[in-house]
Amino acid sequence: MTLKLALIGAGQRGMIYSSSASRRAEIVAVVEPDEKRRQAAAEKFRIASERQYATVEEFFLPGKIADAVIISSMDRDHFEQTMRALDLGYDILLEKPISPSPQECVQIQQKANEKGCKVTVCHVLRYTNFFSELKSIIDSGELGKVVTIQHNENIGNFHMAHSFVRGNWRRSDLSSPLIMQKSCHDMDILAWLAGSDAKRISSYGELVFFKEENAPAGSSDRCLTCAAAPDCRFDVRKTYLPIAGSWPATVVSEDQSEEGLLKALETGPYGKCVFRSDNDVCDHQVSIIEFKNGVKVTFHLSAFTNKMHRTIKIMCEHGEIRGDDSQNLIEVTRFASNMAEAVEQRVIRPASVSGGHNGGDEGLINDFLNELERGGSDSKSSIDQSVESHIMAYAAEKARVTGTVVDMDRLKQELREAVLA
DSSP: OOEEEEEEOOSHHHHHHHHHHTTTEEEEEEEOSSHHHHHHHHHHHTOOGGGEESSHHHHHTTOOOSSEEEEOSOGGGHHHHHHHHHHTTOEEEEOSOSOSSHHHHHHHHHHHHHHTOOEEEOOGGGGSHHHHHHHHHHHHTTTOSEEEEEEEEEOOHHHIIIIIIISTTSOTTTSOOHHHHHHHHHHHHHHHHHTSOEEEEEEEEEOOSSSGGGSOTTOOSBGGGOTTGGGOTTOHHHHTGGGTTSTTHHHHOSOOSHHHHHHHHHHSGGGBOTTSSOOOSOSEEEEEEEETTSOEEEEEEESOSSSOEEEEEEEESSEEEEEETTTTEEEEEEOOSSSSSOOEEEEEOOOOOOSGGGGHHHHHHHHHHHHHHHTOOOOTTBHHHHHHHHHHHHHHHHHHHHTSOEEHHHHHHHHHHHHHO
């Protein structure tokens, strides 16, 4: 029997997940307030007119109409939508973050367990061959125990400008702090690789570059009317026109012609000066994490990189592992006895997989559908496993804002008490 899924939020991520799922399941309903997006999803998945909803209220009114729901709406809408879906007995594929609020994350976890429903969080990195290979090397024990890890999420300066200065995630009060929205992925991966829950976290960062004091002389509030645009790398004509038809230009306008893009940029948010927007999220943040098993981690999140990728160095008792996911390259080195001795080293290139996040998107969807079909509950990114990463991200932001070291067990106790209150 074919699984039936409903989609809440027909933005880019929701459409990616639904498109992958549609190879094995039927998308029977869509909820999307934007009429053009709703129609595009309805046409792509051949959804009946009576199952095309502008609001979640309309969708939930008739009760449960599918086996599961994909929730890929804005961050701050996740909690209410997920709790209502759980009340109806839906299994859920939930885009990260679970919620910007750690209390709400815990409440979702508790309700999912009470209802016996599966909530799989879209931590796609666990499903990539790159990170799976790193985990296998660590678990083999060939280099002994992990001692320290250096991990970088290189956002890419143009990605920062698009998503976190001009875009939907530019303000913490509208979405969530940068480390929650962008890096709960990384907190999840670090806990997974370390093989432990976190003990305590400190964090440092701020918004230093994307603000008005750094605007070029003679610049205006919009690129298309700006005298300084020819010499500015953030000029929207340089950012979007050369990549029409590809992300992130596809976010700007349905019409990907030069005329269509320029029209959207005249008045839309993506045409704003990156130095004169209303953004407030950090453009860099450095966190130090101590895990309960003694592993120490430095995590560097930065907009000041030329491309979007992750680099990692794992230092073990008997050797080290270096990786760059953009090159699909892992280098394993065993320590030598002296500087003259030949180094024992091997290079691994994990199997390349097409699709978003180096095949992670497809792996996530297949895992979710497999769980639905066989009725299991051992997803790689179940709600029980995923809440830890969100509390870590919240702790890092709390540590950054307060200038303190956050004790994770104490924080978790406070969250449990807040949920019970």
